Amino acid sequence: KQEVTQIPAALSVPEGENLVLNCSFTDSAIYNLQWFRQDPGKGLTSLLLIQSSQREQTSGRLNASLDKSSGRSTLYIAASQPGDSATYLCAVRRNSGNTPLVFGKGTRLSVIA
Amino acid sequence: GAGVSQSPSNKVTEKGKDVELRCDPISGHTALYWYRQSLGQGLEFLIYFQGNSAPDKSGLPSDRFSAERTGGSVSTLTIQRTQQEDSAVYLCASSTWGQSYGYTFGSGTRLTVV
Numbered sequence: 098k099q100e101v102t103q104i105p106a107a108l109s110v111p112e113g114e115n116l117v118l119n120c121s122f123t124d125s126a127i128y129n130l131q132w133f134r135q136d137p138g139k140g141l142t143s144l145l146l147i148q149s150s151q152r153e154q155t156s157g158r159l160n161a162s163l164d165k166s167s168g169r170s171t172l173y174i175a176a177s178q179p180g181d182s183a184t185y186l187c188a189v190r191r192n193s194g195n196t197p198l199v200f201g202k203g204t205r206l207s208v209i210a
Numbered sequence: 211g212a213g214v215s216q217s218p219s220n221k222v223t224e225k226g227k228d229v230e231l232r233c234d235p236i237s238g239h240t241a242l243y244w245y246r247q248s249l250g251q252g253l254e255f256l257i258y259f260q261g262n263s264a265p266d267k268s269g270l271p272s273d274r275f276s277a278e279r280t281g282g283s284v285s286t287l288t289i290q291r292t293q294q295e296d297s298a299v300y301l302c303a304s305s306t307w308g309q310s311y312g313y314t315f316g317s318g319t320r321l322t323v324v
Contacts, residue, residue: 131312140216140301140317148310186253188313197243197266198303198313202252 099124103187103201110177111209118172118204120187125165128190131198132161132172135184144185145172149192177208212236214316216302222322223292231287231319235304242285243305243313244277248298256300259285292323 100123110116120130129148133141145154145161147170153162160173174181184205188198215234223229235242244256255269259279270276274292279285289296299320303313 129310129312133315138320141303141313141315143312143314146310146312188253197255197258197269199255200245200253 099127099189099191099199101187101189101199101201103185103204105204106202107205107207109207109209112177112179114177114208115173115175116177116206118174118185118187118206120170120172120201122168122170122189122199124191125168126192127165128192128196130161130163130170130187130189132159132170133186133188135186135203137183141186174206177206179208179210182206182208214302214304214314216300216316216319218319219317220320220322222324225294225323226291228288228290229292229321231289231300231321233285233287233302233304233316235283235285235302236314237283239304239306239314240282241305242279243303244285244287245301245303246298247301247318253301256287289321292321294323297321297323 102121104119131146132144135141147154147163158175163170184203186203188200217232240261243258245253247253257267257277259265274290277287299318301318303315305313
């Protein structure tokens with residue numbers, strides 16, 4: 098059974114810092130991995146998707162990496178801003194197409210001005 | 211539509227009543243998923259539909275929960291005889307085929323059972 102773990106559970110940083118959020122998964126036979134952002138009381142917004150054959154994806158100040166063999170992904174946020182404060186969720190899709198995403202419990206990020 | 215639409219956005223119901231939650235996926239998306247997020251908890255998979263195949267109901271917590279998807283588009287999640295522990299945010303997502311395609315989520319329905 099696939100399990101996804103995110104560390105740390107919560108993180109508080111001053112504005113301007115670079116930071117790394119970690120995600121690990123137990124079964125390396127994944128189809129893809131997706132990072133989401135969730136603001137309080139809101140739904141999920143997709144940030145980045147990495148296919149199983151890819152090593153990383155970048156969007157603006159965000160960079161996500163994937164090491165499938167070791168079961169790890171990281172989300173790097175450069176030059177953090179107060180508007181980045183949210184919960185970040187990592188989710189993996191099993192290696193058989195349209196199967197349910199398995200989510201970690203998220204990292205709650207606070208960026209202090 | 212342009213995104214996944216869920217209704218209502220908020221629902222308060224009395225314990226023991228039945229509720230229906232609606233999800234309108236992105237046009238053309240063949241797969242539709244329901245998740246539940248309880249306060250302070252992660253996302254819990256409930257059920258998913260793929261095209262005309264039988265739905266995967268493996269995540270439904272009890273037989274009080276059911277869902278249907280009519281015409282391969284709109285889905286309704288029904289909770290019968292609601293209990294206080296059913297209080298949560300119910301999230302719907304849709305996706306299409308292909309490794310480069312991820313999920314798109316709706317804004318959710320916040321259900322409160324009093």
